[in-house]
Every structure is written in C-alpha cells, then in structure tokens.
Amino acid sequence: MNAQKQTRPGHNARDAERVDVVAVTGLTKRYGRRTVVDGVDLHLARGSITGLIGPNGAGKTTIMAMLLGLVRPTSGRGTVLGHDLSRPGDYLSRVGALIEGPAFFGNLSGRDNLHYFARLGGHNRGVIPEVLELVGLQGREGDPYRSYSLGMKQRLGIGAALLGDPELVVLDEPTNGVDPAGMRDIRAMVRRIAAQGRTVLISSHLLAELEHVCDRVVVLDQGGLRYSGALQDLPGSRAEVILLRGLDTSDNDALGRMLSGRGLAVERRADGFAVEVGRGDPAQLAGELSRCAIEDGVRLVELHHQRQSLEDRVLDLVGTGTRS
Amino acid sequence: MKNTFTAEWIRLSAKRTWLIAIPLTIVYSAILTVVMIDQAPPRAAGGVSLQALGQSGGATLAVRAAVSFTSVLILALFVGMSAGSFTRGTWRASLLQQPRRVVLAAGTFAARIAVGAVVVAVLFLAGIVTAYAMAPGKGIDTGAWLDLASWRMAAEDYLRTMCFVVGWGVFGTMIGTVTRSVPIGLGAGIVWAGPLENILGDRLSFGGQWFPGLLLRYVVAPETAVVTGITLVLRLALYAVVALVLVAVLLQRRDVTS
Numbered sequence: 001m002n003a004q005k006q007t008r009p010g011h012n013a014r015d016a017e018r019v020d021v022v023a024v025t026g027l028t029k030r031y032g033r034r035t036v037v038d039g040v041d042l043h044l045a046r047g048s049i050t051g052l053i054g055p056n057g058a059g060k061t062t063i064m065a066m067l068l069g070l071v072r073p074t075s076g077r078g079t080v081l082g083h084d085l086s087r088p089g090d091y092l093s094r095v096g097a098l099i100e101g102p103a104f105f106g107n108l109s110g111r112d113n114l115h116y117f118a119r120l121g122g123h124n125r126g127v128i129p130e131v132l133e134l135v136g137l138q139g140r141e142g143d144p145y146r147s148y149s150l151g152m153k154q155r156l157g158i159g160a161a162l163l164g165d166p167e168l169v170v171l172d173e174p175t176n177g178v179d180p181a182g183m184r185d186i187r188a189m190v191r192r193i194a195a196q197g198r199t200v201l202i203s204s205h206l207l208a209e210l211e212h213v214c215d216r217v218v219v220l221d222q223g224g225l226r227y228s229g230a231l232q233d234l235p236g237s238r239a240e241v242i243l244l245r246g247l248d249t250s251d252n253d254a255l256g257r258m259l260s261g262r263g264l265a266v267e268r269r270a271d272g273f274a275v276e277v278g279r280g281d282p283a284q285l286a287g288e289l290s291r292c293a294i295e296d297g298v299r300l301v302e303l304h305h306q307r308q309s310l311e312d313r314v315l316d317l318v319g320t321g322t323r324s
Numbered sequence: 325m326k327n328t329f330t331a332e333w334i335r336l337s338a339k340r341t342w343l344i345a346i347p348l349t350i351v352y353s354a355i356l357t358v359v360m361i362d363q364a365p366p367r368a369a370g371g372v373s374l375q376a377l378g379q380s381g382g383a384t385l386a387v388r389a390a391v392s393f394t395s396v397l398i399l400a401l402f403v404g405m406s407a408g409s410f411t412r413g414t415w416r417a418s419l420l421q422q423p424r425r426v427v428l429a430a431g432t433f434a435a436r437i438a439v440g441a442v443v444v445a446v447l448f449l450a451g452i453v454t455a456y457a458m459a460p461g462k463g464i465d466t467g468a469w470l471d472l473a474s475w476r477m478a479a480e481d482y483l484r485t486m487c488f489v490v491g492w493g494v495f496g497t498m499i500g501t502v503t504r505s506v507p508i509g510l511g512a513g514i515v516w517a518g519p520l521e522n523i524l525g526d527r528l529s530f531g532g533q534w535f536p537g538l539l540l541r542y543v544v545a546p547e548t549a550v551v552t553g554i555t556l557v558l559r560l561a562l563y564a565v566v567a568l569v570l571v572a573v574l575l576q577r578r579d580v581t582s
Contacts, residue, residue, distance in 0.1 A: 065579070065580070065581065068419075068420060069419070069423050070416060070419060070420075070579065070580040070581070071579040071580065071581065072577075072579060088423050089423045089424055092420065092423040095420075096420075097420050099416070099420070100413065100416065100581070101413065102417075103412055103413025103414050103416060103417040104414070104417070105335065105412075105414065107338075107340065108335065108338070112335075112338075115334070116331050116334070116335050117331075117417065117418070117421050118421075119327055119330055119331035119334065120327055120328060120331040120418055120421040120422045120428075121327070121421030121422060122327045123421075160417065160420075160421075161420075163421070164421070
C-alpha cells in the first residue's frame, strides 16, 4: 500500500489501544475476489473529529459498518472503546451511529421513533426532549416520520445516535441530500456533539463540508488507506501562498521590488504576486508583508492567504474520484 | 430481550393499530362465523355441523374451524414485517441499539405473537357473539355453551389457534429472513402456502403427511387431519426447530448492508 501515513512519534499499537477510542489495524473486507477494504489502520483519538474521505466505493461505509458490528471483517484486529472489535456487543452501548441513511418507522412520529429505539437500547428516555432540541426538531417531534423532509430525517437519525449518551459517534454521510442551510445546521450540530467531549467519526463525499468540522482526516481510495493524519498536514501538489496586489501599476512595481529584495519565493501573476509560505506560519508572514508594504509606501488592495482546498488535496491523492 | 419485546409491543400496539385491527378482526370473525354456521350440515362425522354446534364447545367451533382460512394472511403479515425490516433499514438501525441479533429477533417475534394473541382473543369473542346471534335462527341449542366442558374446549381452541398463528409466524419470519425482500418473500410464501401445498397435498400422500402448512391446518381443523397426536406435534416441532435454527444462523452470519 502506498499510503502516506502520518504517525505520531512513539505511537505504537499498544499505546494506541490505551489512548485511542478506536485502534484497529489491518482492517480488511473481501466479498469473494473483490476487496472492498484493504488493510486499513484507523486510530481515533479521544475527543477528535475525524473525517473519513474518499470517492464512492472507497470503503468508507464498510469500515464504519465493521466498527459497528454490522459487517464482519475478513481480517484485522483492534479495539473500540477498549473492547475487542470482534465483540461489538461489548461496546456498542457506548457508540451512537447513523449509517447508510436514517431508517425509522414512517407511521410513527419522530418522538415515538426515538422512544422505540431508546427502549430497544435500554436508554434513559428522559433525554429525548434534550436530543430533539439538540437536533433542531422541537415543534415537529409529533409529526409522522414519513412527513419529514430529508434534512429532518437526517437530523432525527443523528438524534437516535445520541440517545445512549455515546462516547463515540459515527455518522455516515449525514449531509446527504440536505440543502445548504441544512448542511450548515448539521455542521454546527457535529461541532456541538464534539464539544460535549465525544469522539466523532464522520464520512462525506462533500469534502468542503468536512473541511469545516474535522481536525483529522482519513483518506481512502479503492479500499486502501492513502492518508491518515491532521487536516492541515494533508499534502497538496500546489504550494500554500500569500497573494498580494497593489492598487495600480506603480504599486505593483514597487511591490515586486519589495518582495524580490527579501529573498522570498515569489511568483508574478497577472494581477499581483504569490509568495510561497514554505514551512513558516502564514499569518506571521502575511503580517510581515503588510508591515513592509506600509513602510515602503506600497498601497495594497489585496493580501490574503491561499491554500489548496481539502477537495483539491484529496483529489491529488486519489485521482478524479469518479469511481462508484 | 425484555427491552426488545417492550419496544416492539408498544410500537405495534399504537392506538391507530388497534383502531384498524380490532374492527377488521370483528368483521372478519363475524363473516367467517356466519358463513360456517350458515353452511353447516345438520350432521357430520367431524367438523362444523348443526349437531356439533349445539353441544359443549359449539360457541367457538365455527371460529376455530374458520381460522384455517387465515393461513395466507398470517404468513403475509409475518413475511412483510420481517422482510420489511431489512428493506426499510430498521433492522440495521435496531442493531445499533441492540447488537445481539438473536435477542433482537426473538424479542420482536414474541411481541408480534403477543399482539397476535390479543387479535385472536378478539376473533374468538366476536365469533362467540356472532354464534349466539345466529343460533336461534338456525335452531341451535346454546344451553351447553357455558358449561365447564365448553370453557375447557374454548381454551383448547384458543391454544390450537395460537399454535397455528405461531407456526405460520415462524414460517413467514423464515421466508422474510431468507429473502430479505417483501415482494419476493410474499410471492414465494403465497405460492407455496396456497396452490402448491393444497394442490400437491391433496394429491400426494407424502404431502398430506409432511407439508408444514397442512400439518398446521390439522391443528385447527383436526377433523381433516391425516396426521394426529404426538406424530403431528413432533413433525411441527421438527419444522419449527429447523426454521428457527436457519433464521438464527442467517441473522448471525450475514453482513447487514443496504
């Protein structure tokens, strides 16, 4: 596997099992000759929000289903919340999940559906009003589930995942079919869930969505791991730059002279300059450039930090991502 | 299992369910009882006759015999409920709350049977009321309908009917679990329980001896039985064990995917 894995210094399997909510290695799932997940290592630190990224068919849902005991791994070992992966019954009471879309009884109301699943799991039903408020369904909780919009169904699915006060929340494509306002709501909801100290594993093919909520990402392609680590460390093919533009031609000329005299990697562009950030702190560099421009009397109309989007960086890793 | 049973019981016993199920059961029972009594011959070696109706146990005789016509309905309900839980994804969602698959399936099935027990009780009550209403017009003596033997026979008829419901319930759940598709499950179940069992069973002595649907019919219509007593019990138990083991193995071993 040509994964560009990032591991923490001193990180080994034993350490991972002690500190990580999820610590699995070599997770593999085959259906006949078809390998859907191929030797994936996954470590989720407590309290982290980890995005599971990859094109359709990358194996995201299958990995989640294996963690949730719905799909039996062909091989691989590890722990979830300190319990062996092969015994999901031991840890699932501490895990909440929405996987492969919300599934409820259409004739029951949202509230009655939550009561049903709370009873099933032996959870405290007193939390249901709080859960309904958290997912923004108060006022509509008495309506039949079949009358809900897709966004409301997704939110009820997230609500059901939170019933047992879980330590680990697994959300599979929670923004699927949701409008932009609904996506924003779900993003905020995920942040609130994580702020309560829960560990969140979330998958989506809408990478811009994940960029807003995740602090770590796991990139998959064709069942294999391509990257695992901090979001900001995800490698990109294009350099991170500070873009600058002067008010007019004379300002741009002065800006060019100013930048070239400072030994920076500068690229002249049609409407200004791009200064490579390199290994430094982009905010510090931008501040420094702003100060220099003021000292040199250069009038700037643009100064901003530009980095490759998560989408661009993921596509660099996995190609066009059109497989399904 | 208690949590699973309670959750499913409360889901199924919603007010709306009873508002639909109870009137339908009453009408269904009344129609079947009217037809059975109206068509009853004066005398017969077994089964429903005006003579048998006038004896102890006559009040529940017609409705118990009529239950044998409900096999396809019970089968369809259980196929629909079990296969539907796979197609709707509620089986997957339920497993996230109760990961012990056999416990989940057993508790759910038990709750469905419990709801069935209430419906059968209503079926019997409606049948008895209808039989009382029809008796004078058909010259049936109801004097023995409330004696001790009648209560004992009513209890036996109820248990026989519940055995019939559980049997078809197990059969329907097995088909639903194997096919995981409502249309395919219903198609396979109805074709087997309807034409195949009845046509082949009537023509093949093997069929009459061994077909599960016919064996279940013998429970509620013993006058038609080719197999009786302990042999009938053992054969039905054998089918039940095979079906339950098959369901348990499939549920345990299969991956749950959409």
